[in-house]
Amino acid sequence: GKVVGSVVTVFYKSDAYYLMGANENNFAHCPIAHAIHWEVIKYLKQRGISHYELGIQQFGTLLYKLPSAKEVSISLFKRKFGGVILPYFIGEKFYSKK
DSSP, rough: OOOOOOEEEEEEEEEEEEEEEEEEEEOOSHHHHHHHHHOOOHHOOOOOOOOEEEEOOOOBBTTTTTTHHHHHHHHHHHHTTTTOOOOOOOOOOOOOOO
């Protein structure tokens, strides 16, 4: 009768986006987020949602980013659901009065 985990997902048309999740620290029976994500995926599939965006993927050290072991591990978890990885290009623009 106690909440031990949650996942917040938003969906629009044929796409869904994972926003955040939480786990009860004292619940150590199993990694509950894994089961919740799987149930979300089954639910989205029933509703005809074709894409579930789980967020950024960390593959290892880059010139501009040094991900932690935890970040790399989370990305590996995300990739195990299958799907495709699409590039997401990011840039910065700086304004100066000079």
